[in-house]
Amino acid sequence: MPAPQCASCHAARAALRRPRSGQALCGACFCTAFEAEVLHTVLAGRLLPPGAVVAVGASGGKDSTVLAHVLRELAPRLGVSLRLVAVDEGIGGYRDAALAAVRRQAARWDLPLTIVAYADLFGGWTMDAVARSTAGTGRSRACCTFCGVLRRRALEEGARLVGATHIVTGHNADDMAETVLMNFLRGDAGRLARGGGLGSRGEGGALPRCRPLQLASQKEVVLYAHFRRLDYFSEECVYAPEAFRGHARHLLKLLEAARPSAALDLVHSAERLALAPAARPPPPGACSRCGALASRALCQACALLNGLQRGRPRLAIGKGRGGRDEEGPPPPASDPGSAPDPAAGHCGAACKERCG
Ligand SMILES: Nc1ncnc2c1ncn2[C@@H]1O[C@H](COP(=O)(O)OP(=O)(O)OP(=O)(O)O)[C@@H](O)[C@H]1O
Secondary structure, eight states, X not given: OOOOBOTTTSSSXXXXXXXXXXXXXXXXXXXXXXXXXXXXXXXXXXXXXXXXXXXXXXXXXXXXXXXXXXXXXXXXXXXXXXXEEEEEOOOTTTHHHHHHHHHHHHHHHTOOEEEEEHHHHTTTOOHHHHHHHXXXXXXXXXXXXXXXXXXXXXXXXXXXXXXXXXXXXXXXXXHHHHHHHHHHHTTOHHHHHHSOSSEEOOGGGOOOEEOTTTTXXXXXXXXXXXXXXXXXXXXXXXXXXXXXXXXXXXXXXXXXHHOTTHHHHHHHHHHHOXXXXXXXXXXXXXXXXXXXXXXXXXXXXXXXXXXXXXXXXXOOTTOOTTOOOTTSOOOOTTOTTTOOOGGGTOOOGGGHHHHO
C-alpha cells in the first residue's frame, strides 16, 4: 500500500506517523512542527527572554544535539545568542568520543564551544577516579547520581565562564518521566514537588535553567535528528548500566505499550503535585563552602567532594521521609556536612540535574 499524503502540505508522501497523535507527515513538515512546538514551549513558559545569552549543555548525544540545532534555528526569532558548554567528566572510552561530536557540531554550526573538566574544577577528581573510589563500597551504583551532582555544578561554572545568563539542557519528556518515576519509587516527596515545571528560575544566585525539550518525546527527538541528518554520538555511558534509572526506563516502556501518553502524563502529574504543608521542605540556606543553595552546612557537590577527599564517598539520594538510602546506610549524626539529608525534604541546588 503506498504511503499516505502528508496531512500538512498535502504535496509530499508522509514519511512518519507522529507517535502521540498518529498524524501522518512528511519529514520537512514534521521538523517544522517540532520546531514550532519547541518555540511555543519557550515562549509560553517565558523560558528565554530576548537578549539572553544561552549556555547549551552539549553532551554530543541526541537530545542536546537536537536542542542546539533547534535553538540555533529559533535564535533570530527569540533574540537570544547561543554558546555550547560541554563538560568533560573524565570517563575513559566514552566522553572523548562524545566531545569529538560536540566539536564537529560547534564547527559546523559556527557556535562558540567551551569545555570544562571535572579534573580542573574538582581538585583532580575525574568520574573514573570517583568510580574507583566507590568500587566495592556498595555505592558504585550511585555513580550516575554523583556524576549528575558534579555535572550540574560544572555546567554552572562553564556557563558563567562564557557570560551566559541562562542554561538549557536537552532533557526530553521520557527523561523527565523517568525522573518522576524514580522519585516516586524512592519515596522522595521533596524532589517530586520540586521537579515540576520546565526549569528553575535561578534561586540563590544560580543561573536560571530550563529544558525546552521537556514536552517532546524521545521518539520524536530521534526522528528530528534523523530528518535533519544530525551527527551525534549515540553510545551509552560506561557507568549507565549500573544506574537505578534503567529500571525506571524499563517500567516506562511497559507503561507506554499500554498507554502511549504515559511519559507526558507523568511529566504533567509532577507539575500538578502539591505537598501537604507538613511535608514541605524548609527554605534552603547557603553552602558554607561555595555559597550555593543547600539544606545543610554543605551543598550536595561540596558534600560529595568532601566525602571523596576523606575516602568516604556518600550522597543521601533516595531517602524519603523515614525511608532508607538505597545506596547504603545513612551517615552518622556526627557528620552533618557530609550528606545533605533529603529526609528533610530536599538536598540542595546541586542535585537538580538528575532530579529535575
Ligand atoms: N557532559 C555534558 N556536558 C554538557 N551537558 C551535558 C553533559 N551531559 C549531559 N548534559 C546535559 O544534560 C542533558 C541530559 O543528560 P543525560 O545524561 O540525561 O543524557 P541524555 O538524555 O542521553 O541527553 P543527550 O542525548 O543530550 O546526551 C543533556 O541533554 C545535556 O543538555
